[in-house]
Amino acid sequence: MANSPSGDSMLDRLVRILSAFEPDKPAMNVATLSRRADVPLATTYRLVDELSRHGLLTKEGPGEIRLGLRLWELANRSSPAVDLRQAAMPFMEDIQSVVRQHTQLAVLRDDEVLVIERLSSRGSVVNQAQIAGRMPVHRTSMGMVLLANSPNHVQESYLSRHPEAVTSADAVSFDLRRHLADIRKRGYAAFDGRIDVDTTGVAVPVAGPAGWPVAALGVVVPLGFENFNAVVPALMTAARGISRAMGVALP
Structure with a gap:
């Protein structure tokens, strides 16, 4: 995937966004996710929308984002x-x-x-x-x-x-x-x-x-x-x- 102006690829950013969720932080708003993933806020909003459409993230509550069931589904198919x-x-x-x-x-x-x-x-x-x-x-x-x-x-x-x-x-x-x-x-x-x-x-x-x-x-x-x-x-x-x-x- 093409690199961003900062030099990291879009795949790098996607992985950092998904990896930002941890047992002690299973849900967060987009601003917090942006900081934890070190991804610009505007880019985070766009990627969250795309990941949500694919079921890899899910939106719930007042602006809260968490990992989607599609990740669990994919991980449990074969590993x-x-x-x-x-x-x-x-x-x-x-x-x-x-x-x-x-x-x-x-x-x-x-x-x-x-x-x-x-x-x-x-x-x-x-x-x-x-x-x-x-x-x-x-x-x-x-x-x-x-x-x-x-x-x-x-x-x-x-x-x-x-x-x-x-x-x-x-x-x-x-x-x-x-x-x-x-x-x-x-x-x-x-x-x-x-x-x-x-x-x-x-x-x-x-x-x-x-x-x-x-x-x-x-x-x-x-x-x-x-x-x-x-x-x-x-x-x-x-x-x-x-x-x-x-x-x-x-x-």
């Missing part, structure tokens, strides 16, 4: 995340029937943990993870188990871009490389109260065709969860089941 979710759902339901708290599935994307599915029970503990939401890698059990089981060059590349992961004052982060090695050796990551106080996050890797993780399967349960000793073996068994359901040959 690796859909295949992964379909393979994982029966196993996630089994885990959820045991923990009755939160069971979730996530992948690594752009140096963050992208949550692609979550099951929750009524009355479960607080959990900030949201479907299609992103979380910091080095502060989540899902992120750390994915990073720990990734190739060394992926780990070093992440750490070079995120020095705060190594210099964090958290006790588990003072020697992050050793911590990653420990996670990889034992096969799971567990954090107490790192995102939400009074909760424990536990996650295991889901192996892909090349042996590297394609996802993390995890739970969020209360601190001192009475069935905690059964959680890790159940997650590991479920993760192997998900891999096999995706056609991965495991030893």
Whole structure:
């Protein structure tokens, strides 16, 4: 698509507009959208009209804009995340029937943990993870188990871009490389109260065709969860089941 006078393409602007909507900001007016997307206001009005006609955005309330159902429809027709979710759902339901708290599935994307599915029970503990939401890698059990089981060059590349992961004052982060090695050796990551106080996050890797993780399967349960000793073996068994359901040959 042709570049604008500022040098960015119209496609760049469209992507920035669609990406401006986040879990904490699912709806906004055009002026706010213009600022968040860094697109001129007049251009934003025009693109919002065009995207709305195609169902990619929807207008509701007094000037409020949000993502349209057409995006969800297109994304769910064919994508690796859909295949992964379909393979994982029966196993996630089994885990959820045991923990009755939160069971979730996530992948690594752009140096963050992208949550692609979550099951929750009524009355479960607080959990900030949201479907299609992103979380910091080095502060989540899902992120750390994915990073720990990734190739060394992926780990070093992440750490070079995120020095705060190594210099964090958290006790588990003072020697992050050793911590990653420990996670990889034992096969799971567990954090107490790192995102939400009074909760424990536990996650295991889901192996892909090349042996590297394609996802993390995890739970969020209360601190001192009475069935905690059964959680890790159940997650590991479920993760192997998900891999096999995706056609991965495991030893």
